[in-house]
Amino acid sequence: MHNCTAHSDCIATALAEAEEICAAKDLRFTDIRRNVLELVWTNHGPIKAYDILERLDSRIAAIKPPTVYRALDFLLENGLVHKLNSLNAFAGCSHPLKHSECYFLICTQCGEAKECCNADLSDVILGIAEENKFRVQHTTLEISGECGECHSL
Structure with missing residues (x-):
């Protein structure tokens, strides 16, 4: 469905936009929030919170589910990800500053x-x-x- 030819560019763009949005709103874009957002963008398919947790565990020791959920809540509140309720999963927002619907x-x-x-x-x-x-x-x-x-x- 996606015509993505350089997925690393999608990830880099999403992270750069997140940094800009957080800076403009004077919000902390912590390493955990950054890592969670990066994992959401690892492919164009939705990802579940526990899959994020599993992948974070290999990067950072002692990550617990509430940490992932807090990071996802932050990303949702700031329009950087969407929650797909039918799948109970998350997907990156490809243009967070331009719309909310x-x-x-x-x-x-x-x-x-x-x-x-x-x-x-x-x-x-x-x-x-x-x-x-x-x-x-x-x-x-x-x-x-x-x-x-x-x-x-």
């Missing part, structure tokens, strides 16, 4: 999740919420199916 195409075969944005779709969702006197706090739409690569196999 998005949707994901999640391939049920390969597990890849592609972040997509559409202002018209967001406007419709917010319009429906307003018509129903509903105050939206956060929107993440998840669409499951097969990506083009898996579908053509």
